[in-house]
Amino acid sequence: MSAKQNAPIIIKKKKVVAGGGHHGGAWKVAYADFVTAMMAFFLLMWLINATTEKQRKGVADYFNPTIPVNRVSGGGDGAFGGDSIFSEESLARNGIGAAMRHPTDAERARGDADANTDDVHAEAADAAAIAAVQDALSALSGESMVAEEALRHIVTRVTDEGLIIELFDLPDVPLFAPETADPAPILRELAQMLAGIFALVTNDLAINGHLASQSVVVADNPVWDLSGRRADAMRGLLESHGITAKRIQRISGFADRKQVAANPMAVRNNRVELILLRKAR
DSSP states (O other): OOTTTTSOOOOOOOOOOOSSSOOOOHHHHHHHHHHHHHHHHHHHHHHHHHSOHHHHHHHHHHTSOOOOOOOSOSSSSSGGGGOOTTOSSOOOOOSSOOOOSSOOHHHHTTSOTTHHHHHHHHHHHHHHHHHHHHHHHHHHTTTOHHHHHHHTTEEEEEOSSEEEEEEEOBTTBOSBOTTSOOBOHHHHHHHHHHHHHHTTOOOOEEEEEEOOOOSSOOSSOTHHHHHHHHHHHHHHHHHHTTOOGGGEEEEEEOTTSSOOSSSTTOGGGOEEEEEEEOOOO
């Protein structure tokens, strides 16, 4: 047998890599995560812009932990005045201590025991009053043709001061006779409707008068006096329909200093604001 026949057989495997095609897909996953995050971000921005101040406060309060904290070191019956930091029955207090719901004289001297409790009750009462007025206004929609026409002049918004009910001119239906404080029939109808709604709650009221800017600048601008007289005329209408005088806390004329329309001379700026005030803390 020859040496050539006894030589080992060697098999070579050649790996052929085809050109072109895709070289991995990790970037697609990263891009998809980026797009998802951007969508979530813009959705969050839209929700923040679309919600009211009251709704944002409600969301913030939901995530705000109600942990009782005692600011006095020592002297209490255990840590945090004897309360567990996980207690769901106690609210965080203001002041310098006093974590008892019914404190003794000694404990009361350490701080304001239930300052936040009173605030919570007052806020709940204000929220109920605002909701009652808004529901009553919504119930008027479709009740009659007169009510439907009157509601075209109303917009509402909630602020830290309270519920603002804004009555404004329409291009073809003003609330007052031109350049006067004489109420038009539509304003008298609105005053009667609103007086009945305000009778459902006990909150005090404030009235603001606003006007559009004049087309020319004059030395003696009449808008200051006229805005105040229109606010006072609205007060008179409400009182004539049963609102007691002591509920009216103030009337103010803002002339043309607080516009709501881009055009300072737009009739939309002619308006009267009725504010259902939050109760004093």
